[in-house]
Amino acid sequence: MQKNEMVTVTIEDIGVNGEGIGKVDGYTLFIKDAIIGDMVEAKVMKAKKNYGYARLMRIIEPSRERVEEAVCPMARKCGGCQIQEMKYDRQLRFKEDKVRGNLTRIGEVPEKLLAEKMEPIVGMESSEGLEQPFHYRNKAQFPIGTDKEGHVITGFYAGRTHSIIPNTDCALGAKVNEEILKCILAFMEEYRIPAYDETLHRGLVRHVLIRYGFRTKEIMVCLVINGNTLPHGQELAERLSVIEGMTSITLSINKEKTNVIMGNTIKSLWGQTYITDYIGDVKYQISPLSFYQVNPVQTEKLYGMALEYAGLTGDETVWDLYCGIGTISLFLAKKAKQVYGVEIIPQAIEDARNNAKINGIENAEFYVGKAEEVLPQYYADYEREHGGEKAHADVIVVDPPRKGCEESLLQTMVDMQPERIVYVSCDSATLARDVKVLREKGYEIERVRAVDQFPHTVHVETVCLLSRNK
Incomplete structure (x- = not known):
């Protein structure tokens, strides 16, 4: 197999990072955005001795497991949802097979024992009006950057890069996130607050962390900044505070040249420095630095x-x-x-x-x-x-x-x-x-x-x- 070669492949499995896996004359190819059952045309981008990586050029024949249209238009560009284009019941089977496969292959657990002891995967009920579950995350961290025209943008990193795919409406996050992000971007443009540039280690606003209490409806916004203060911060706090449920607005100070998102120092801009939520009948206080299941x-x-x-x-x-x-x-x-x-x-x-x-x-x-x-x-x-x-x-x-x-x-x-x-x-x-x-x-x-x-x-x-x- 040679680099830039065009091949036709039928996808037979999915890799640990969500890539489709198929074989051409016994040679294994990993192809992002392809799912089990797809027949695709792909271009070989990297060829090693026994396997290679290829780019999906077109779907010749879509899998029966493929959804007609992904809910999020950014699904293929963004690195967040690796298998959104696969029907949900097939996602569940893939995950259950992954756990079973690891336990038998790596853990050397006898298949007969697992057949007796392994219980069916616990899936998530569909979102209202949709066939699949969405808007389930109570926490999201959005990098802030600048596009080629100099406008402040936010979204998510493209897979395995630090290039921001602009998107304020993530299909996995709480619906209120979009209103919050648009408010922050407008504020930054108005007051010319610079986004952080991680290459030059210059600029101010690095990330925005949003947490949402699904039971309490409380909202936390934390801006991660490369400095000690946010100019006109009280003006931003006033604008955000009118959003229903807003409970905590803080700054996280991170002046290090690092990929670590949060700094260790938290400063209050408005309200509390935490929100509360429940799991079952147990109440939790959640701060910007708390680990809490999403x-x-x-x-x-x-x-x-x-x-x-x-x-x-x-x-x-x-x-x-x-x-x-x-x-x-x-x-x-x-x-x-x-x-x-x-x-x-x-x-x-x-x-x-x-x-x-x-x-x-x-x-x-x-x-x-x-x-x-x-x-x-x-x-x-x-x-x-x-x-x-x-x-x-x-x-x-x-x-x-x-x-x-x-x-x-x-x-x-x-x-x-x-x-x-x-x-x-x-x-x-x-x-x-x-x-x-x-x-x-x-x-x-x-x-x-x-x-x-x-x-x-x-x-x-x-x-x-x-x-x-x-």
Whole structure:
């Protein structure tokens, strides 16, 4: 296969980043924007020995799994929705197959066992008036830039680039986002507030963060700036404050030359520095720096499942590792004897303690630090302080970042001999790797289920219950 060669390909699978996968005379090609069942004409852009990347030139014969028209006109340009052009029921099958495939291939879980233990994926109900779910995200971060004519723009980055695709009406975000963004862009044009240029490290406004409380209808707007103040900031605050539900308008100071979006210093422009929202009957205060699941409808299902898998009766000691602002911890605390949460971000632990307080929960305790350091240290200290007696947990819940758990943490978890480990994962590949380790150390899968937390993207959450072999 040569670069610039034109080929006809039938798409047979989807890659981890949402690219269609097809073969030409045994040679594998990855083709963005093509979906399973499409027959396409594509141009080879990069050719390696055994595989290559091609650009979709035209669809010769569309797949039966393809929607007639994508809801968002920017779907192909934007890097946010990799599989929006695929029918929703097919998206769900793809995600379920992805989890199953990773558990069998990477985790070496026998297919026969998975056939017994894996439950059907939890999809999301369709949006009002649409065949597929949209407008489900309660958080969005919009980069601010300048187009070739010098106008201030916002939108999303094109896939694998930092080129902004102008778009104020994202089909995944809350509908109020467009009104907020148009207000900010008009303000910047009027007062000639410069957008940040990441190449030159000049300009002021870098990003706009918007959070929306689906239950409370409260809105947060946070402008990330390359400076200490926003000229005419009070004028902008006055304009934004009239939007129904506006609760918090803040500035995040980020003067570093970095791809990290948020700065650590938050300054109030108007209102509170947080909004509140609920998952189930648990109330949370959410600040600009808080980690909070972006799809509240599916999060309630996800956490409800984690709680069900934990099998609590009221007598258990539970550890919740990577607890964030205590979202799962507080769910668990209502059914457990005692919950201990661990999170590396001090601000998140502050939020977790405050969230416990506002919910009247007194049986949840929180530690700041890396889970892979805090838990082993606790285990060693307990043994020393209790004359060789081992620390024990009845249930351990773990919800790590994409990289999964370090093996030292998995070993300490096993040493504490919990009856059940509930593993909540945002990356089924690292889940599978860790499940392999836990199965080798005396735990076995009892239940596993995927949850579609992010419709129209390739991402999927998974909840896995492992029980200790007697």
